[in-house]
Amino acid sequence: MKRYIAKRIVYLVLTLFIITTATFFLMKNLPGTPFDEEKLALLTQDQRDQIYASYGLDKPVIVQYVNYIGNIVQGDLGTSIYYTGQDVKDIIVDRIYPSALVGLQAILLGTVIGLILGVLAAYRHNSGWDYAAMIVSVLGVSIPNFVLAALLQYYIGLKWGILPVAFWESYDSSVLPSVALSFGVIAIIARFVRTEMLEVLQQDYIVTAKAKGLGQMAILSRHAVRNSLIPVITILGPIVVNLLTGSLVIENIFGIPGIGSLFVDSIKTNDYATIMGVTIFYSAFYVVVMLLVDILYSLVDPRIRLGSGRE
Amino acid sequence: MANPTDSLDPLFVPVRRENGEQERISRPALSAFQDSWRRLRQNKAAVISLILLGIMIVLAIVGPWLTKYSYAQTNYSAVYQSPSADHWFGTDKFGRDQWARIWQGTRISLLIAVLAAALDLVVGVAYGAISALKGGKVDNVMQRIIEILIGVPSLIIIILLMMIMKANIFTIMVAMSITGWVGMARLVRAQILKLKQQEFVLAARTLGTSNTQIIFKHLIPNTIGMIVINTMFTIPSAIFTEAFLSFIGLGLQSPQASLGVLIHDGFQTLSSHFYLLLFPALVIVVIMVAFNILGDGLRDALDPRMRK
Numbered sequence: 001m002k003r004y005i006a007k008r009i010v011y012l013v014l015t016l017f018i019i020t021t022a023t024f025f026l027m028k029n030l031p032g033t034p035f036d037e038e039k040l041a042l043l044t045q046d047q048r049d050q051i052y053a054s055y056g057l058d059k060p061v062i063v064q065y066v067n068y069i070g071n072i073v074q075g076d077l078g079t080s081i082y083y084t085g086q087d088v089k090d091i092i093v094d095r096i097y098p099s100a101l102v103g104l105q106a107i108l109l110g111t112v113i114g115l116i117l118g119v120l121a122a123y124r125h126n127s128g129w130d131y132a133a134m135i136v137s138v139l140g141v142s143i144p145n146f147v148l149a150a151l152l153q154y155y156i157g158l159k160w161g162i163l164p165v166a167f168w169e170s171y172d173s174s175v176l177p178s179v180a181l182s183f184g185v186i187a188i189i190a191r192f193v194r195t196e197m198l199e200v201l202q203q204d205y206i207v208t209a210k211a212k213g214l215g216q217m218a219i220l221s222r223h224a225v226r227n228s229l230i231p232v233i234t235i236l237g238p239i240v241v242n243l244l245t246g247s248l249v250i251e252n253i254f255g256i257p258g259i260g261s262l263f264v265d266s267i268k269t270n271d272y273a274t275i276m277g278v279t280i281f282y283s284a285f286y287v288v289v290m291l292l293v294d295i296l297y298s299l300v301d302p303r304i305r306l307g308s309g310r311e
Numbered sequence: 312m313a314n315p316t317d318s319l320d321p322l323f324v325p326v327r328r329e330n331g332e333q334e335r336i337s338r339p340a341l342s343a344f345q346d347s348w349r350r351l352r353q354n355k356a357a358v359i360s361l362i363l364l365g366i367m368i369v370l371a372i373v374g375p376w377l378t379k380y381s382y383a384q385t386n387y388s389a390v391y392q393s394p395s396a397d398h399w400f401g402t403d404k405f406g407r408d409q410w411a412r413i414w415q416g417t418r419i420s421l422l423i424a425v426l427a428a429a430l431d432l433v434v435g436v437a438y439g440a441i442s443a444l445k446g447g448k449v450d451n452v453m454q455r456i457i458e459i460l461i462g463v464p465s466l467i468i469i470i471l472l473m474m475i476m477k478a479n480i481f482t483i484m485v486a487m488s489i490t491g492w493v494g495m496a497r498l499v500r501a502q503i504l505k506l507k508q509q510e511f512v513l514a515a516r517t518l519g520t521s522n523t524q525i526i527f528k529h530l531i532p533n534t535i536g537m538i539v540i541n542t543m544f545t546i547p548s549a550i551f552t553e554a555f556l557s558f559i560g561l562g563l564q565s566p567q568a569s570l571g572v573l574i575h576d577g578f579q580t581l582s583s584h585f586y587l588l589l590f591p592a593l594v595i596v597v598i599m600v601a602f603n604i605l606g607d608g609l610r611d612a613l614d615p616r617m618r619k
Contacts, residue, residue: 142599
């Protein structure tokens with residue numbers, strides 16, 4: 001186990017290094033410059049050189065790269081150009097809260113509703129409940145989240161005026177985006193729990209529980225649901241990917257000052273240090289979550305021994 | 312020797328037995344493909360999805376020709392028209408016919424999906440198969456590469472690539488196929504490794520079947536079902552990725568029409584001209600739902616053991 005985790009961490013660092021390197025050189029090929037071209041044209045050549053030098057952009061790309069990696073190792077993500085003078089690390093930290101709030105609410109809402117739907121569907125297999133749950137899960141996977149978000153915005157925000165449509169003003173602003181994001185989660189979890197639970201309901205220990213006269217509810221809550229929940233950890237990976245992708249559009253649509261909108265904006269403004277910073281942040285978050293999911297899985301279900309296949 | 316019936320009760324008449332009655336095959340033999348097709352046809356939802364997809368493909372091909380307007384032709388005297396007999400789905404802010412644009416967009420979206428699936432199919436299957444068949448050092452190196460790639464959040468790479476290369480179909484396709492094939496490669500490798508251990512392959516080897524024969528007669532036919540199923544799920548995710556990129560403004564741009572571009576444009580005028588968002592959104596949802604249900608149906612039909 002320890003050996004496996006150590007091996008995974010080596011890969012994790014290697015992956016991050018490759019992503020950082022690839023992004024750095026790709027980014028340098030972005031068309032345009034991070035500066036306002038019109039204002040730049042008004043300056044003298046000397047002033048322009050000075051601006052470039054202050055961001056270290058006058059040196060050859062390879063030197064910039066070495067400097068950048070050196071800074072990252074020391075935990076310095078550089079200075080933003082678009083948000084003049086602000087530290088990229090601070091910008092990212094400022095923006096974590098809205099993204100995390102919306103993301104966590106989406107996970108919570110999605111898991112609860114998904115679980116209920118999945119359990120109902122399996123318990124009342126081939127009934128109306130089952131079909132309803134399956135329709136919801138197919139729609140949840142199929143409807144692009146930005147279409148859903150647009151529809152929510154139109155009906156709930158504009159037509160009926162129940163909740164704020166956009167901008168990050170109060171807690172209410174986080175409701176619609178969370179709902180829009182949660183649909184994908186509902187779909188993934190409902191479908192998965194249904195499949196797992198159908199299998200669990202056929203196990204011998206369920207028959208035994210019935211035979212010894214345990215009530216329906218007790219069988220469900222004590223045996224069936226608990227045992228179907230373990231494998232849900234395996235789909236945390238796809239769920240996190242779903243949320244990360246979703247956050248890019250959802251934050252854009254609802255005007256949430258989060259990491260997703262920061263990423264899209266920084267690309268559009270060629271803000272080199274911010275692009276790098278957010279890419280590294282996203283990638284690190286992603287690989288760490290994936291590693292945690294694998295470790296968690298082996299902890300919950302002792303039958304799974306990590307890395308026992310080889311070595 | 313006396314007739315054996317003589318010794319029996321004369322009322323006891325032996326039944327004449329039809330020759331070969333027991334050996335008769337009561338139903339026509341079905342190939343694996345016919346059998347799967349039979350199972351798929353029993354799945355109502357899958358059949359409906361297949362028909363819907365057929366309609367969508369036909370409309371994508373002939374749709375733009377059914378109206379006299381072209382998808383890029385602007386008309387400033389007819390902007391923001393509601394759906395009418397002349398413009399079936401209305402017109403957008405430049406007076407372009409929405410019907411023509413939607414089916415042109417469907418063409419693009421389907422084209423991207425098919426190309427991405429094809430690339431995934433070629434690269435993923437070849438990579439997985441080579442890795443599994445060669446084994447040893449080759450497999451080791453190839454698997455290390457995959458382990459690194461699997462850690463890369465593909466969306467970020469796609470977005471960065473989209474920035475650098477020109478925003479056209481080809482770029483979207485290349486960007487998606489850089490990481491898109493990894494899942495397929497892993498599945499194919501696992502499947503072939505499993506098959507290689509099975510008795511029928513051992514039997515074939517014992518009978519002196521050549522390696523090429525084993526690959527083409529045993530390994531590939533037994534992997535095809537899984538490949539088809541996986542491709543069916545690649546297609547909707549490719550359609551989604553294109554629409555997603557165009558929606559956040561990094562994919563195709565107007566006046567080009569893809570479903571993503573149309574949804575993006577429709578979203579801009581959401582509050583005043585809802586129909587501009589509604590129709591392209593409906594088309595993409597129908598396509599995605601149909602592909603997902605068909606994929607589920609195919610999984611049940613091609614591999615009955617996986618049926619739940």
